[in-house]
Amino acid sequence: xxxxxxxxxxxxxxxxSGDHQVLLDQVIAQAIPATTIRLIELDKQQxxxxxxxxxxxxLGHKNIxxxxxxxxxxxGIANQFAGKEYWERxxxxxxxxxTVQQGRTGDGLxxxxxAAARQAISNAETKGGKIQAVSAPDQSTIKxxxxxxxxxxxxxxxxSGNKEEAKRQLLDLVISCAKRKDFMNAExxxxxxxxxxxxxxxxxxxxxxxxxxxxxxxxxxxxxxVWANLLRELSSEEFNAIYHEMSNRSFxxxxxxxxxxxKNDELFFINQGSIRVSYFQTAMGGEKELFLKNLTSGEIAxxxxxxxxxxxxxxxxxxxxxxxxxxxxxxARLEERIPxxxxxxxxxxxxSSDIASLLNKKGMDRRVHHRHKLERxxxxxxxxxxxxxLSSFKGEMTDVSQGxxxxxxxxxxxxxxxxxxxxxxxxSIPLSIGKELHYPGTVIGVQDFxxxxxxxxxxxxLDLPLERHDLQTILD
Numbered sequence: 361x362x363x364x365x366x367x368x369x370x371x372x373x374x375x376x377s378g379d380h381q382v383l384l385d386q387v388i389a390q391a392i393p394a395t396t397i398r399l400i401e402l403d404k405q406q407x408x409x410x411x412x413x414x415x416x417x418x419l420g421h422k423n424i425x426x427x428x429x430x431x432x433x434x435x436g437i438a439n440q441f442a443g444k445e446y447w448e449r450x451x452x453x454x455x456x457x458x459t460v461q462q463g464r465t466g467d468g469l470x471x472x473x474x475a476a477a478r479q480a481i482s483n484a485e486t487k488g489g490k491i492q493a494v495s496a497p498d499q500s501t502i503k504x505x506x507x508x509x510x511x512x513x514x515x516x517x518x519x520s521g522n523k524e525e526a527k528r529q530l531l532d533l534v535i536s537c538a539k540r541k542d543f544m545n546a547e548x549x550x551x552x553x554x555x556x557x558x559x560x561x562x563x564x565x566x567x568x569x570x571x572x573x574x575x576x577x578x579x580x581x582x583x584x585x586v587w588a589n590l591l592r593e594l595s596s597e598e599f600n601a602i603y604h605e606m607s608n609r610s611f612x613x614x615x616x617x618x619x620x621x622x623k624n625d626e627l628f629f630i631n632q633g634s635i636r637v638s639y640f641q642t643a644m645g646g647e648k649e650l651f652l653k654n655l656t657s658g659e660i661a662x663x664x665x666x667x668x669x670x671x672x673x674x675x676x677x678x679x680x681x682x683x684x685x686x687x688x689x690x691x692a693r694l695e696e697r698i699p700x701x702x703x704x705x706x707x708x709x710x711x712s713s714d715i716a717s718l719l720n721k722k723g724m725d726r727r728v729h730h731r732h733k734l735e736r737x738x739x740x741x742x743x744x745x746x747x748x749x750l751s752s753f754k755g756e757m758t759d760v761s762q763g764x765x766x767x768x769x770x771x772x773x774x775x776x777x778x779x780x781x782x783x784x785x786x787x788s789i790p791l792s793i794g795k796e797l798h799y800p801g802t803v804i805g806v807q808d809f810x811x812x813x814x815x816x817x818x819x820x821x822l823d824l825p826l827e828r829h830d831l832q833t834i835l836d
Contacts, residue, residue, distance in 0.1 A: 633681025
């Protein structure tokens with residue numbers, strides 16, 4: 361990975377965590393529109409939406425240069441949406457484009473930026489010149505836009521000098537969002553009270569208490585009883601935060617939650633019912649299902665949630681089952697707000713889950729071939745469609761078998777380690793005779809190796825097993 365690409369990734373991570381200062385770097389700012397499209401194409405919808413939301417939030421930044429940059433980024437994103445015919449996504453940012461186009465005194469936006477916004481608005485309203493059927497507006501978009509309008513009015517009031525009234529109205533808006541159970545906006549707006557009055561400690565404390573009270577009041581006693589053990593590990597604030605980041609799902613008897621070998625970075629909290637944990641072993645005549653255990657209410661399943669990997673087991677509902685699901689990027693957002701919550705949840709999960717130990721005990725290791733320890737520098741290439749090379753780097757091979765190999769590579773950001781999972785990779789192994797052997801494969805796991813030095817162990821399954829003489833040549 362080049363230094364420029366690493367700097368860009370670190371800059372995007374900082375922006376997603378709320379640091380708009382990184383946009384003063386023109387390389388990062390110019391990459392935002394194309395990066396947004398790339399995230400959508402990689403099916404990382406939530407990350408793309410968070411990136412757009414950060415740009416929209418930056419439109420109200422006190423730094424004029426940052427406001428200009430965010431406005432330019434937003435029009436660039438709008439042009440990308442129009443080019444890809446993502447009309448629904450373009451409609452969602454239409455109100456903010458109109459804010460840029462109309463402007464207000466002292467916002468620092470140039471006529472060039474406003475003209476770009478006008479063109480983007482025209483694209484949105486005409487759908488690039490195509491006739492579109494008129495559909496009913498999305499109610500969630502209306503709610504979001506109503507809050508955005510109210511928020512803008514409040515900060516205009518503060519800019520006019522009436523900070524006390526602006527502070528009171530912002531507090532009322534926070535409380536209103538909390539009572540409607542819109543906790544994401546409630547917490548975001550609470551943090552903005554600081555922007556109006558950095559000394560408004562009582563208002564911030566008061567609004568925080570109201571948000572927590574509304575969160576607690578929305579959780580049933582039955583649910584609290586099911587998760588009593590988890591509650592003993594987490595504070596009420598941490599438990600409430602996790603609860604309100606989760607979505608609920610229901611499964612019928614014998615319906616599959618997740619299949620062995622798939623990539624899924626969700627954590628499953630079983631609220632009601634029972635789930636069968638199985639391992640499918642390839643045998644003569646097909647696959648054989650081996651039973652490991654049943655999970656019941658109050659238990660958690662998420663084999664690759666904390667370490668990037670494909671699932672080694674399958675989960676199937678034994679009876680009608682209700683679960684709550686926590687996504688990986690949702691926990692990342694929580695970690696930003698409540699540092700340490702991820703390590704607490706991780707510790708609880710690994711203390712309470714015995715799936716990995718059952719797999720080892722019963723000899724159901726992911727690899728069916730014997731591993732040979734072997735340290736050697738190797739060359740690696742991430743490939744895309746038709747074998748196109750996307751990036752190249754070096755790693756330190758740690759072991760090899762007929763079916764796959766492992767190597768160690770340095771990755772500065774833990775979240776970036778997940779970007780390797782499921783990728784096609786070409787492995788080049790040098791031999792002592794001056795030649796190289798090349799093998800295509802797929803990354804099926806990325807695990808912590810040496811966190812002090814940010815080293816990760818990457819596990820590769822080869823597309824075709826190594827011939828015995830090739831393996832012996834590598835070992836020799």
